[in-house]
Amino acid sequence: MTNVPPFAAESANRTCRLPDGRKLGYAEGGDPKGVPVFYFHGFPGSRLEATLFPAVGVRLIGVERPGYGLSTARPWRKLADWPADIAALADHLGLKRFGVVGVSGGGPYASSVAHGLGDRVNALAVVCGLGPPEAPGMTFGGQSRIAAALRFTTSRLFLSSLARRLLMSDRALGRLRQWRMRRMPHPAADAELRNGPMAQMMVANWREGLRRSSLGMAADARIYGEPWHFRLEDIKVPAAIWYGRADTIVPASIGEYYARHVPGVAAHFTENDGHFSIVINSLESITGFLKSRA
Numbered sequence: 001m002t003n004v005p006p007f008a009a010e011s012a013n014r015t016c017r018l019p020d021g022r023k024l025g026y027a028e029g030g031d032p033k034g035v036p037v038f039y040f041h042g043f044p045g046s047r048l049e050a051t052l053f054p055a056v057g058v059r060l061i062g063v064e065r066p067g068y069g070l071s072t073a074r075p076w077r078k079l080a081d082w083p084a085d086i087a088a089l090a091d092h093l094g095l096k097r098f099g100v101v102g103v104s105g106g107g108p109y110a111s112s113v114a115h116g117l118g119d120r121v122n123a124l125a126v127v128c129g130l131g132p133p134e135a136p137g138m139t140f141g142g143q144s145r146i147a148a149a150l151r152f153t154t155s156r157l158f159l160s161s162l163a164r165r166l167l168m169s170d171r172a173l174g175r176l177r178q179w180r181m182r183r184m185p186h187p188a189a190d191a192e193l194r195n196g197p198m199a200q201m202m203v204a205n206w207r208e209g210l211r212r213s214s215l216g217m218a219a220d221a222r223i224y225g226e227p228w229h230f231r232l233e234d235i236k237v238p239a240a241i242w243y244g245r246a247d248t249i250v251p252a253s254i255g256e257y258y259a260r261h262v263p264g265v266a267a268h269f270t271e272n273d274g275h276f277s278i279v280i281n282s283l284e285s286i287t288g289f290l291k292s293r294a
Contacts, residue, residue: 012048028059035290046064046208
């Protein structure tokens with residue numbers, strides 16, 4: 001991966017004061033004059049994720065969920081709470097209409113906004129995104145045992161805190177990568193990204209999201225296992241999905257679930273892309289879709 005833009009400091013540390021007094025952290029990337037699109041980061045992640053991609057013609061607005069980065073934590077938040085936060089941020093930015101894109105752990109949040117704010121949403125894009133807990137693949141591999149542990153508040157907080165400590169330590173992160181490569185090697189398409197500049201930027205992105213606490217991560221871990229407050233069939237905005245069949249983190253079966261249940265969705269599956277390469281290799285397709293629906 002080359003020509004990845006550095007974090008844009010002048011637009012990367014913005015906050016919006018919400019009606020209940022909380023702060024919502026956001027950053028702007030892509031084309032400042034482009035089509036406005038709210039970008040919902042992965043698990044973990046931060047607002048900075050939206051500044052990583054040269055999104056031609058799209059103004060990417062990366063928003064941090066409560067408890068990540070600059071966003072105030074909100075105890076026991078729900079997936080259903082997210083559309084109201086985005087509506088407030090859109091009003092703050094003077095945006096009447098916008099697109100939404102959810103990458104990986106941001107998929108449920110993008111879907112929730114598309115459903116809850118459908119009259120303001122031009123288009124929904126889900127890229128290697130998690131789905132409802134009943135989607136095949138949501139307990140992929142050893143994740144079923146992890147999901148069982150995350151049902152309990154004490155273990156969820158402990159595991160999230162442990163994950164934060166690992167990600168904040170260069171030494172621990174290196175060992176974690178070695179262990180994972182032995183247990184579940186990354187596909188070839190992800191290898192370059194894992195060892196190049198993009199990998200360093202993703203680590204910085206994760207650390208920014210977790211720099212104050214692991215509360216955002218713990219809340220997400222709970223939410224991913226909870227029933228959604230809406231059906232995918234009730235999403236009425238133009239929608240498209242992108243999944244790599246070589247993805248060892250979010251399996252393509254989750255994308256197939258979206259394809260079966262979201263009305264009129266344009267489904268894109270590639271044979272050799274992994275969890276990271278699908279975003280880079282499909283960027284032109286993703287931005288093209290978002291621009292065409294504005």
